[in-house]
Amino acid sequence: MKPKIFNHRTWLKSQITGAGRVLLAAFVCLLMPTLAQASHDTGVFELDENAIDEGGVPGGDANLIYCDFIDPDRTGACTGIAASTHIVSAFHIDKVNDGSDDIFAGAKDSNDILNGKRDWGWKLGSANDKNDIGHVFISLERAPGVDVNQDGKDDYFLFFGLDSYAPNGDAAIGFWFLQNPVSAIEGGDFSHGHVPGDILVQADLTNGGRVGRYDVYTWGPNNKLNQPVAPSQGELTLAIESSDCGDSGANDQACGVTNPIATTAPWPYTTKGVDGISPDFPAITYFEGGLNLSALYDGEIPCIGAYIAETRQSQSETAELEDMVINDFDLCSLDVRKTGPDLSKVGDTVSYKVEIENDGALPITKNLINDTLVGDLTDGSNAAIMKFENCGSALEAGDICTIEYDYTVPDVSSPLKNTVTATYLFGTDTASDSSSHDVDLFSPSVDLDKQVSDGNGGFNDGPAQILQGDSVTYKILVKNTSSSNTPTLSCTVTDNTLAIDPNDTDGDGNANTIDIMVTPGATQTITANSGALNNPGSIINTASVSCSPAGFVNVVADTDTVTVRVKRRESTITVTKTGDNFTKAGDAVNYVITIANGGGSDSNLTLDSVMDSLLGDLADGTNPAITSSDCPVSPATLNIGSSCTIKLTRTTQATDTDPLVNTVTVSASDTFGNTASDNDNHSVTVVKPGITVTKTCLSEPVEPGTSANFRIDITNTGDVDLLVDISDPILGINDLDVMFGTSESCTYDNNASDGCLRIEAGVIAGTSPVTTQVDITATLPAMTGLPNVLQDSAGDTCDVQQGGDATRTLGFWKSHGSDGDRNYPSPVDFGYTCHVARDHVAFPIDLGWKTLHDCADVFGIFWSSMGKQSDAVDGARRTQICRTKLHSSWQLMAAILNDGLSNGATVPTDTKTGLSLIDAMVNALSGNNRKEINRLQGLLDEYNNSGDDVSIEDADGAIIPPADPNGTRDLADYTAGDC
Missing domain, CATH: 2.60.40.10 (Immunoglobulins)
Incomplete structure (x- = not known):
């Protein structure tokens, strides 16, 4: 069933506001036409319980405002739907059923929005279902023929409405129309407060599908507003009381309606309990209302700047506000x-x-x-x-x-x-x-540069010189020197002497002009040939350009002139000078000068003068710098087409500049009185090579058997690259053809490209000071052609620490029996212990109770177990005397090795026996006196520790590798320790 359209209000309130105000119209009977239209029967908007424009019914509807919002040209989704008659409108889509909706956070209509403190607040959250706003529309309309205030002007009406997410029971809806441009700002505040005269429309929707109350309030007293007809709520002043537009008691100036039954939703609408988009508004979810602004303000309406659509939990003006929609709505713009x-x-x-x-x-x-x-x-x-x-x-x-x-x-x-x-x-x-x-x-400008060929493929500004009958080529360069934002220049280039447009491409009938286009910064080039020039003298050639920027009448211009001198044909002579490319102080530079008769006047030439800026007069061949010459002297005649050569040598001086330039000038004359001259110069690079070497011992004194390390610094002190051979036989250095570059600053590293090189190397020291010398030989690169050789040497000595009486403990000899996997060369290929036993002490070695024949026996003594004998005797346990002899043999073997060192400490004499401790221990071990053996063992241990802090000096020059106990064990013959 189609909803009923309420457009039949028939009565007008007899009094708007205020005591003493005259009646605007008389009461008329119910259902009869009114003298002044109500907000719902203006003929410009349908307050008819739905959002669809009804055909044949005066006025538009909310769907027209929606189409103004999404498809104002009616070319898409709203094709065929009429345009709204609004003066200004707004449509807003709000979030529903969403936790990130902007809702109120403590706000009441009876409080100011912003009054020097946070009276209203907002936040992101969720409104309850019945208060959750989905869409809001606002429209300001002018109603032709409606003039409630009888001021001769049509009345202005506000029409507005919204839909909600759910129809759960009664609802309270409000619309604020604010003069300030109020907006929600960060932090939960609002930008502005109320202004007297702000409007609040408050509507209560009942569960029966009716608008039970529709009141219009203003904020604060204002003599332009109706006087209140009900007590104020805070600063709210009740201006109009009304209700459902279908009620007979509704005020003509304002009323509202809701949908008592489901009605079509013209926009994508979401409602509770329906998945996706709902085609209908459920009952009591759609609201629309109207207000005669002109009647409310007695004809002088304010400039509204923003609106707020709101919902409340209850129908009291002091109840907390729930959901909100806030937007601009400018009436004065x-x-x-x-x-x-x-x-x-x-x-x-x-x-x-x-x-x-x-x-x-x-x-x-x-x-x-x-x-x-x-x-x-x-x-x-x-x-x-x-x-x-x-x-x-x-x-x-x-x-x-x-x-x-x-x-x-x-x-x-x-x-x-x-x-x-x-x-x-x-x-x-x-x-x-x-x-x-x-x-x-922009700044338009143009530069014209006219140039003439130099005869060698280049061009310059002249003057140029040619012989009769020759021609020259001109080049005209037109450069757009305007600012970069200047439009392209349209230019006409004119040269009254040259045919710069021989094909008349611009169609002006003149070969001496050509039209070109030049963009800012670009250069256009025109070339032309003079043709044969037969008249001697100076020919002045001028070109000009006139340009205008595209779209502008401004003219910029420039001219340039080139002079060409045409000479009568006459004698010509040429001279060329060549020589060495590089030299240094004391070296000889070789020059070759060639003079040729060009035959310009078909005449032999007399050489009048041959002068060199460095070597003086070369004409008569007597100059001492000349090494050979076939040039004529007397008579000094050079025939047509012939040439002669002068060779010279000059020794470079320490004061010569770099580069060293000299010029030879030749003057000649012919039989017709013509003169000719020519000159040529030569430049030689003067180099100053130099190199130094230093050598330094890095640390001294050096312990015997350790590395004596040296540092060699080589520096290219000259200004030319050098190839350097470096030799130091003792340090094993023999580097050939090392390229040393040049640099104002260098780093001493292993790269000589910057002119510096550092070499660090060492040699194992014996007992004498270590002295080495490095020799360097430097040659200049072949490109210089210079054979010079530079040499330098440097030497230094590392002092060797001179020791006292050295010994090493049992642990040293026990752990240095092998060189591990370092593969040291002889004599320490089996470790330092083996070297001393074999090469210093010599086998066999008598221990009194054992005779050792090789290094394996020595290692067997050191590593045999105190508890058990070797597997050769089935690992039998040792007797007490056997353990004592083995234990004492360790100290005895260490003492024998210490005594064998080149600077080993002297073995003390035993005061009891009068023998050396070694001999005394050998005698004791040949017997079974454990007490005597233990006594001598303690004395040997003291001897073995006596010189442990003195460096070992080895006459063989043998080095001492790191300790390697495991290697000693692998080489040991454990039967040597069996009793």
């Missing part, structure tokens, strides 16, 4: 647009157009129009104005004031900035806007 050229230049006239559009909803009154370039444009009297159209004292909604004016660009930097500001008034409210325009200023 101004749009200023300024246009002009994008490009101009100093001195040109630019034309500007200013359009001031009232894009709000209300007529506004002009206050001020000012331009930063030409000043006041308010009344059209400014002399710069060329057009002043529709710019009277007032500007109706949608109308445009147009001002056009001209301005001559002064001498200012780019861009030329310009701002126009317009201010209009609506009562005490202000609407203003500004618009700026920048004009890029």
Whole structure:
């Protein structure tokens, strides 16, 4: 069933507000036409319980506002749907059933929004289902023929509405219309507070599908507003009491409706309990209402700047607010647009157009129009104005004031900035806007450069010189030297002497002109040939260019002139000079000078002068620098087409500059009185090679048997690369052809490319000081052609520490019986212990109870177990005397090895026996006196420790490898320790 359309209100309230106000109209009977239309029967909007525009019913509906929002041109989803008649409208889609919706966080309609503290707050969260707003629409309409205030003007109406997520019981809906541009800002606050005269429309929806209450409040007292007819709630003043538009008691100035049954949803709508998009609004989920603004404000409505749609938990004006939608809604708005050229230049006239559009909803009154370039444009009297159209004292909604004016660009930097500001008034409210325009200023300029060939493939500015009958080639370069923002230059190049456009490509009938286009920074090149020039003398050739930027009448120009001298044909002579490329002080530089008769006048030539800037007169062949010459002396005649050669040598001086340049000049004459001359120069690079070497012992004194380390620093002190041979036989250095570069600063590393090289090497020291010498030989690279050889040497000595009486403990000899896997060469290929036993002491070695024949026996003594004998005797346990002899043999063997060192400490004499401790122990071990053996063992241990801090000096030069106990064990013959 189609919902009923409520457009039949028939009565008018007899009094709007205030005691003493005259009646606007008389009461009339119910269901009869009214004298003044209600908000629901204006004929411009249907308050009919649905959002669909009804055909044949006066007025639009919410779906038209939605289409204005999504498809204003009606070319897509809204094709065929009529346009709204609104003056200004708004449509908003809010989040529903979403935890990130913007909702109130402590706010009441009876409190100010922002009154020096946070009176209202907001947050992100979820509204309850029945208070969760989905969509909001607002529309301001003018109702033709409706003039409640009898002021001769049509009344303004606000129509507005929303849908909610769920129809759960009664609901409270509110709409604030605010004069301040209130908005939600970060931190949960709002940007502005209330202004007296702000409007609140409060509607209560009942579960029966009716608007049970529809009240209009204003904020604070205002003599333009109706006087309250009910007690105020805080600063709220009740202005209009009304209800459902279908109620007979509803106020004509304002009413609202909701849908008592499900009705079609014209936009994508989400409702509780339906998956996806619902095609219908369930009952009591769609609300729409209206308000006669002109009646409320007695004809003088304010400039509304924002709206808030809200819901509440209860129908009390002091209840907490729930969901909110807040947006701009400008009734007084101004749009200023300024246009002009994008490009101009100093001195040109630019034309500007200013359009001031009232894009709000209300007529506004002009206050001020000012331009930063030409000043006041308010009344059209400014002399710069060329057009002043529709710019009277007032500007109706949608109308445009147009001002056009001209301005001559002064001498200012780019861009030329310009701002126009317009201010209009609506009562005490202000609407203003500004618009700026920048004009890029360009600087056109052109440079013409005319050049002439030099005869060698190049071109220069001249003057040029040629012989009669020859020709020259000219080059004309046209460069666009304008600023980069300058339009392309259209140029005409003119040369009245040359045919620069022989094919007349520009069709002007003149081969001496050509049209070209040149972009900023680019250069166009034109070449032309003079043809044969037969008349001697100077020929002055001028080219000119005239250009205009595309789209502009400005002209820039330039000219350039080249002179060509045409000489009579005459004698010619040429001279060339060559020589060595490199030299150094004391070296000889070899030069070769060749003189040729070019035969220009078909005549032999007399050599009048041959002068060299370094070597003087070379004409008579007596100059001592000449090594050979076949040039004529007397008579000094050089025949046509012939040539002669002079060879010279000069020794380079220490004071010569680098490079060393000298010039030879030849002058000649012929039988006709013509003269000819020529010159040529030669440049030789003067180098100053040098190299030094130093050698330093890095640490001394050096312990015998350790490495004596040296540092060698080699430095190229000259200005030319050197190939260097480096030799130090003792350190094993023999590096050949090391390239040393040159550098103002160098790093002593292993790379000689910067002219410096550092070598560190060592040799094992014996007992005598270690002295070595490094020799270097440097030669210059072959490219220089110089055979010079530089030599230097450096030496140094590392002192060797001179020791005292050395010994090593049992642990040293026991752990140095092998060189492990280091593979040291002989004599320590089996370790230092084996070397001393074999080469210093010599086998056999008598221990009294054992005779050792090789190193394996020595290691067997050191590593045999105290508890058990070797496997050769089935690992039998040792007797007490056997353990004593083995244990004492360790100290005895260490003492024998210490005694065998080149600087080994002298073995002490045993005071009891009168023998050396070694001999005394050998005798004791041949018997079984354990007490005597243990006594001598202690004395041997003291001897073995006596010189442990003295460096070992080895007469064989043998090195001492690191300890390797495991290697000793592997080489041991354990039967040597069996009893």
